[in-house]
Amino acid sequence: MVWETPYFSYAVRELPKGCQLCVRGEKLVLFTTGVCPRDCFYCPLSPWRRGDVVYANERPVKNVDDVIEEARIQEAKGAGITGGDPLARLERTVEYIRTLKENFGKDFHIHLYTTGALATEKALSKLYDAGLDEIRFHPDLFNPNSKLFKVEIENIRKAFDFDWDVGGEIPSIPGQLDRMKWYAEFLDKHGAKFLNVNELEFSEMTLKTLLDMGFQPVSDESSAIKGSLELGLEFLEWGEENTSLSYHLCTAKLKDAVQLKNRLRRMARNVARPYMEVTEEGTLRFGIAEYDDLDELYEFLVEEAEVPSEWLHINREKGRIEMPEEVAVELADAVEGDVKFFIVEEYPTWDRLEVERIPLP
Numbered sequence: 001m002v003w004e005t006p007y008f009s010y011a012v013r014e015l016p017k018g019c020q021l022c023v024r025g026e027k028l029v030l031f032t033t034g035v036c037p038r039d040c041f042y043c044p045l046s047p048w049r050r051g052d053v054v055y056a057n058e059r060p061v062k063n064v065d066d067v068i069e070e071a072r073i074q075e076a077k078g079a080g081i082t083g084g085d086p087l088a089r090l091e092r093t094v095e096y097i098r099t100l101k102e103n104f105g106k107d108f109h110i111h112l113y114t115t116g117a118l119a120t121e122k123a124l125s126k127l128y129d130a131g132l133d134e135i136r137f138h139p140d141l142f143n144p145n146s147k148l149f150k151v152e153i154e155n156i157r158k159a160f161d162f163d164w165d166v167g168g169e170i171p172s173i174p175g176q177l178d179r180m181k182w183y184a185e186f187l188d189k190h191g192a193k194f195l196n197v198n199e200l201e202f203s204e205m206t207l208k209t210l211l212d213m214g215f216q217p218v219s220d221e222s223s224a225i226k227g228s229l230e231l232g233l234e235f236l237e238w239g240e241e242n243t244s245l246s247y248h249l250c251t252a253k254l255k256d257a258v259q260l261k262n263r264l265r266r267m268a269r270n271v272a273r274p275y276m277e278v279t280e281e282g283t284l285r286f287g288i289a290e291y292d293d294l295d296e297l298y299e300f301l302v303e304e305a306e307v308p309s310e311w312l313h314i315n316r317e318k319g320r321i322e323m324p325e326e327v328a329v330e331l332a333d334a335v336e337g338d339v340k341f342f343i344v345e346e347y348p349t350w351d352r353l354e355v356e357r358i359p360l361p
């Protein structure tokens, strides 16, 4: 039976361990390089992620300590290693797996996405020895001219010699049901545990190509592609009858409304300052005052307006003083002059993305 999960996704049999933690926002997203041997027409990477860059969630990584700090802030119970192809920088990827296991224990669950193109026996054995728990292959299934596809499939066969969970993860591309079935049968025959299917999404970089190929977004508000979800469901029905794999059809809505929100909530608990309110969505809400001379403004707020100093924080980087929302509302009413007051809502992420700004009269 294809069942609807509580996370706006669909499944056959049980969810892979990596997904169970991911939907709860408990997986650190560790991007170990943007380098990749492939060039998929649907590649979701933004231009600034296409080089040899490293990120832990939104945090740019200079060394492994940044990775550990981000995992601590999130109270992560595991990590999903992604890219690019993490095997394009194998030594770095292996070092991060090893360090995460050393710092957070052997139960810290780590899964990894790869094309398979670079998954030689030696590379797989390094990953296994470092403690990798689950490996997900995304071969060049939808490119009939692929030179890499054969190499990838040969490499994937070798992954079954190790004692870890092996699965596939591919986008659901309208018109490609036969290729998806072929891959499911291949994985099933070799003893894989699962095949994950992602609802196809466009990005700024791929929209034109996808439109030229005849694909359409489902609506103006969504990045999902029409027909992908329906095809995914049809594929799951087929898979249930014809293979013994587990399947998870991961939707655009799951990534947006569930996984991200849950991760933000976990992070907010650890980064919220006393004057910030953590909202249902996992954002931080507080008041701010903007003025040219922050020291003068601070002195005024403490001495003239008598705001307790523990309620105030000078944020020089952003050129503002932060405070509880109610204080900003009250001051906006009472203070005259060039000081501007706002209520803001920000993500509790490293880049503190501002998602709302309400000017106070």
Ligand SMILES: C[S@@+](CC[C@H](N)C(=O)[O-])C[C@H]1O[C@@H](n2cnc3c(N)ncnc32)[C@H](O)[C@@H]1O
Residues within 6 Å of the ligand: 036, 042, 043, 044, 082, 083, 084, 085, 113, 114, 115, 137, 138, 169, 170, 171, 198, 199, 200, 201, 202
């Ligand atoms: C974002 S990739 C990261 C790892 C690696 N770059 C890869 O493609 O396998 C993880 C998964 O996302 C899926 N994916 C790739 N492009 C997608 C797209 N445009 N829409 C939805 N899912 C996509 C693939 O199934 C892939 O296994």
Ligand code: SF4
Residues within 6 Å of the ligand: 036, 037, 038, 039, 040, 042, 043, 044, 045, 083, 084, 085, 115, 138
């Ligand atoms: S394998 Fe992943 S990163 Fe590489 S081109 Fe394809 S979608 Fe992009």
